[in-house]
Amino acid sequence: MSSSPSLNTWSDALSGLSIGWFPLGLVIIAAIPLVFIALYALTYGVYGERKISAFMQDRLGPMEVGFWGLLQTLADILKLLQKEDIVPKMADKFLFVIGPGILFVGSFLAFAVLPFGPAFIGADLNVGLFYAVGIVALEVVGILAAGWGSNNKWALYGAVRSVAQIVSYEIPASIALLCAAMLAGTLSMQQITMMQAGPGGFMHWFLFTNPIAWLPFLIYFISSLAETNRAPFDIPEAESELVAGYFTEYSGMKFAVIFLAEYGSMFMVSAIISIAFLGGWTSPLPNIGGLELNAMTSGPVWGAFWIIMKGFFFIFVQMWLRWTLPRLRVDQLMYLCWKVLTPFSLIAFVLTAVWVINH
Amino acid sequence: MSEYFSNIKTSATTIATGMAITLKHFFNAVKRKGDAGIDDADYFRQVDGLCTLQYPREAVPTPPHGRYRLYCHIDDCIGCRQCERACPVECITIDTIKATNDDLAACGKTSGGQQKRMWVPVFDIDIAKCMTCGICVSVCPTECLYHTPVADFSEFDVKNMLYHFGNLSKIEAEAKRKKLAEQQVQAAKEKAAAGDAPAAKPAPKPKPAAPPQE
Numbered sequence: 001m002s003s004s005p006s007l008n009t010w011s012d013a014l015s016g017l018s019i020g021w022f023p024l025g026l027v028i029i030a031a032i033p034l035v036f037i038a039l040y041a042l043t044y045g046v047y048g049e050r051k052i053s054a055f056m057q058d059r060l061g062p063m064e065v066g067f068w069g070l071l072q073t074l075a076d077i078l079k080l081l082q083k084e085d086i087v088p089k090m091a092d093k094f095l096f097v098i099g100p101g102i103l104f105v106g107s108f109l110a111f112a113v114l115p116f117g118p119a120f121i122g123a124d125l126n127v128g129l130f131y132a133v134g135i136v137a138l139e140v141v142g143i144l145a146a147g148w149g150s151n152n153k154w155a156l157y158g159a160v161r162s163v164a165q166i167v168s169y170e171i172p173a174s175i176a177l178l179c180a181a182m183l184a185g186t187l188s189m190q191q192i193t194m195m196q197a198g199p200g201g202f203m204h205w206f207l208f209t210n211p212i213a214w215l216p217f218l219i220y221f222i223s224s225l226a227e228t229n230r231a232p233f234d235i236p237e238a239e240s241e242l243v244a245g246y247f248t249e250y251s252g253m254k255f256a257v258i259f260l261a262e263y264g265s266m267f268m269v270s271a272i273i274s275i276a277f278l279g280g281w282t283s284p285l286p287n288i289g290g291l292e293l294n295a296m297t298s299g300p301v302w303g304a305f306w307i308i309m310k311g312f313f314f315i316f317v318q319m320w321l322r323w324t325l326p327r328l329r330v331d332q333l334m335y336l337c338w339k340v341l342t343p344f345s346l347i348a349f350v351l352t353a354v355w356v357i358n359h
Numbered sequence: 360m361s362e363y364f365s366n367i368k369t370s371a372t373t374i375a376t377g378m379a380i381t382l383k384h385f386f387n388a389v390k391r392k393g394d395a396g397i398d399d400a401d402y403f404r405q406v407d408g409l410c411t412l413q414y415p416r417e418a419v420p421t422p423p424h425g426r427y428r429l430y431c432h433i434d435d436c437i438g439c440r441q442c443e444r445a446c447p448v449e450c451i452t453i454d455t456i457k458a459t460n461d462d463l464a465a466c467g468k469t470s471g472g473q474q475k476r477m478w479v480p481v482f483d484i485d486i487a488k489c490m491t492c493g494i495c496v497s498v499c500p501t502e503c504l505y506h507t508p509v510a511d512f513s514e515f516d517v518k519n520m521l522y523h524f525g526n527l528s529k530i531e532a533e534a535k536r537k538k539l540a541e542q543q544v545q546a547a548k549e550k551a552a553a554g555d556a557p558a559a560k561p562a563p564k565p566k567p568a569a570p571p572q573e
Contacts, residue, residue, distance in 0.1 A: 055388035056381045058412040324381040325374065340367065 009117035010300060029122055033111035041263035044312060046073045049319050055290045057324045083252035095149025100257040103142030107265035109135045113189050114271045117281045117303030121190055128189035129181055132272055133174050140166050148247035158245025162236030165333060166227050172341035173223035176216035179352040180206055180276035193280035199284035201294045205279040210355050215348040219341050224269035231322035235330055270314035271307060281307040396537035426506030429489050429523040431482055435469045438477030442504055443496035451495060454481035456535045459542050469501050480525045480532035487520035488550030
């Protein structure tokens with residue numbers, strides 16, 4: 001496998017940077033994904049989703065604030081900032097306040113192991129994939145804290161549903177990712193990506209190099225929808241039954257933080273699925289004869305471009321599904337998880353193991 | 360077991376169908392839906408494209424016979440106050456002054472040729488209260504009260520929703536009122552001066568005023 005000589009150089013250089021005792025570089029490394037989440041949630045996450053949903057329903061979406069409504073999200077953020085910070089009287093104040101924080105930290109911590117291109121990764125852990133799957137479980141705590149702390153029946157129901165859903169769907173999701181880890185032979189995010197790099201572009205991706213990977217790919221994609229509470233698995237916030245689910249009582253900036261966490265985890269699962277099966281930051285373009293398209297579109301900056309584009313593509317699919325499918329019932333959700341996805345992920349696991357042994 | 364797999368197959372195909380439909384709509388969003396009306400032959404064929412109208416800038420025209428905002432054509436109003444009594448929400452306020460005999464010509468006739476005998480200095484419609492029920496329209500003897508096709512008449516200040524249709528300014532109304540009062544005083548004086556025997560003499564005076572009210 002081709003290996004870029006500049007692997008992790010940017011993040012390594014940054015982590016060494018410090019002013020006196022103050023590790024400035026580490027702060028910058030943490031700030032880069034944070035700024036990225038904020039910007040992407042503001043533009044693509046909220047504005048894009050509103051526009052995409054509008055176009056899918058033959059509407060126009062926001063049109064009034066700025067050209068084609070481009071400043072609409074900014075106006076919304078300003079509105080949220082001005083709002084009073086309300087904590088309900090009967091709420092458990094401690095849980096109510098830390099709930100959104102834990103939620104956001106849970107989705108943000110996973111960004112530590114997402115490689116934004118060959119030269120930049122927050123922490124190139126040798127257990128990166130495992131860490132990403134594990135740390136997301138922190139979100140469950142945040143959701144339960146928010147739902148329980150609100151002291152509201154809608155919020156509690158939403159939280160209970162959400163926790164049941166996320167805990168259940170982590171099983172097929174983890175087994176599906178295990179298939180990718182088996183194909184790569186490593187858990188390091190950078191190494192998994194490197195295994196899928198090559199002059200053939202997309203032909204080296206796990207999804208196309210073997211006949212089984214589409215099954216764990218689909219299973220992980222479906223489970224990731226459930227883990228991020230996206231439609232059709234949005235029963236935790238089912239607005240027609242539960243008002244807004246676990247964040248019914250939240251308003252102002254706490255509400256914004258919950259939304260940020262949600263969009264953060266949307267990108268996180270999209271990035272994980274692109275790393276595990278679609279080559280992460282590698283370019284999809286193959287070298288055709290003398291035309292070195294792959295070589296031309298590789299490198300640290302191109303890598304960041306490709307992984308963000310792949311992430312955005314999956315977020316688009318998530319939005320597309322949201323505006324297509326009706327919400328599942330709780331029993332249907334559990335049926336899908338335990339009776340369909342889990343057995344199939346085990347089958348995929350065995351088939352992948354057989355494939356890996358024979359190649 | 361076969362049901363299990365057929366369920367999976369059905370869900371996969373239905374999801375694919377649904378996603379194809381939404382994607383088709385997504386890519387059709389570059390087009391606008393045609394503006395063929397319900398009477399046009401291809402009305403039901405225009406299914407592709409955006410259907411949003413950005414309201415203040417573009418709107419479906421209200422039909423010419425639409426009944427929305429209430430309007431009073433005050434030139435035809437004879438001040439009979441039937442609409443005021445008929446209105447279920449009491450949104451019409453009318454004040455009338457009887458026209459003196461020498462003013463009858465100035466008071467004019469309705470477009471139907473009926474002699475008007477009342478000045479209507481105040482004809483206020485509180486359009487914020489009006490519920491466009493149309494009862495006032497049906498009782499109006501001269502058909503001077505009707506709904507217009509104007510549908511958008513929102514205001515920032517609710518006070519602006521009070522529409523004034525009266526045909527006299529305040530000063531004019533005051534003058535007319537004074538004139539009438541003077542004439543009545545005059546009539547009363549004449550009546551008193553006439554004493555008791557020729558009391559029948561001025562009596563017919565107001566009488567002719569009554570019959571035209573029919």
